[in-house]
Amino acid sequence: MNYKTIISKLKSHKNPKNIAGMAQFGISAKNTLGVNIPIIRSMAKKIGKDHNLALELWGSKIHEARILASMIDEPSLVGKKQMGHWVRDFDSWDVCDQVCMNLFDKTEFAWTMPFEWSKRQEEFVKRAGFALMAALAFHNKSSDDKKFLKFFPIIKREAADERNFVRKSVNWALRQIGKRNKNLCSQALKLAREIKKENPASKSANWIANDAIRELNEKHFLQNQK
Numbered sequence: 001m002n003y004k005t006i007i008s009k010l011k012s013h014k015n016p017k018n019i020a021g022m023a024q025f026g027i028s029a030k031n032t033l034g035v036n037i038p039i040i041r042s043m044a045k046k047i048g049k050d051h052n053l054a055l056e057l058w059g060s061k062i063h064e065a066r067i068l069a070s071m072i073d074e075p076s077l078v079g080k081k082q083m084g085h086w087v088r089d090f091d092s093w094d095v096c097d098q099v100c101m102n103l104f105d106k107t108e109f110a111w112t113m114p115f116e117w118s119k120r121q122e123e124f125v126k127r128a129g130f131a132l133m134a135a136l137a138f139h140n141k142s143s144d145d146k147k148f149l150k151f152f153p154i155i156k157r158e159a160a161d162e163r164n165f166v167r168k169s170v171n172w173a174l175r176q177i178g179k180r181n182k183n184l185c186s187q188a189l190k191l192a193r194e195i196k197k198e199n200p201a202s203k204s205a206n207w208i209a210n211d212a213i214r215e216l217n218e219k220h221f222l223q224n225q226k
Contacts, residue, residue, distance in 0.1 A: 001047055003056045010064050013039055026165070028092040032063040040064055044071035051077040058086060063095060070099040075106035083109060087117065090124035093165050097131045104128075105135035111147065118154045123163050129154070130169035137176040145184055148177045152191050159195045159209070160202040167204040171211055178216045185216050192216075 001009070010033055018034030047053070047068075054073035057065040066089075083104060090096040104110060110132060117129030133151050136143070155174050161167060178188030192209040199205030 001043075003053060003060075006043065006047070006053075006057065006068070007060060007062070007065065009043065010035055010040075010062065010068070022094075026092075027094050028063070030063075030091065031061050032092075035064040037067070040068050041071065044068055047072050049074045055082075058089070061089075063092065066095050067098045067102075070102040073103050075103060076108075078103065078107045080109050080113075083107065083113060087125050087128050088122070090128060093124070093127060093168075096124050096128050100128055100131040101135040101139070104132055105139055110136060114151060115154065118158055123165055126158070126161070127165050127169040130158075130166075130173040133173035134169070134176040137173070137180055145181070145187075148180065148184060149187060151177065152187070156191060156195055156198075159205040160199050162202070162204045167208055170204075171208040174208065174212045175215055178212065189213060189216050 013033065013035040015034035015036075018036065019029050019032050022032065022034065023029045050072050051074045054069040057069040057072075060066075086099060087096075090099075104113070114129040114132050117125050117132070120126050120129075133148075133155075137148060151173065155170055158166065158170055161170070174188055174192065178185045189212070192212040195205050196209035196213075
């Protein structure tokens with residue numbers, strides 16, 4: 001399928017009810033068609049990998065086209081410049097997370113960008129730093145624990161950011177890293193307690209810590225000890 005055919009097909013699946021529902025979950029309605037993710041994934045499988053087409057789809061500014069772009073792009077051809085351009089375009093948490101999980105975590109810059117993006121002030125750029133940590137923790141099964149422990153000072157530093165899409169991504173990164181194995185679970189629980197102790201006045205830090213402690217204790221760590 002070429003660019004025009006893909007855009008036409010996406011528009012044929014436009015669903016106003018879905019758009020309204022997405023808005024309730026904080027997903028931007030701007031340039032959004034309301035196409036379900038399974039439909040987008042099905043299209044991606046039929047298209048296959050195509051770097052240039054991915055760039056074209058991203059340039060359309062259409063919400064679903066950008067998610068599709070992340071599914072068909074070729075990680076080996078994605079440079080730091082492209083990642084910087086795309087991350088600045090993020091205007092919705094789901095596009096941010098989809099791009100990080102589908103594409104960015106497979107590039108050669110996956111382990112370095114969290115350090116850079118987490119220092120940025122833009123809400124979705126900062127979120128991308130933590131979404132990328134979570135994606136690496138979920139997908140990268142063979143990496144050494146030390147690589148993930150290097151993210152802990154960043155998680156601790158940004159835990160007091162009160163913005164909703166940032167705090168949820170910090171929490172996600174902490175929980176996902178803790179779910180990898182017994183050692184990281186123990187280290188993540190320790191970090192969560194430190195975050196809570198050192199930020200008593202921060203609603204965000206306390207929520208991040210309490211939620212991580214609850215999930216890692218109840219749903220992962222304790223279950224794995226049975």
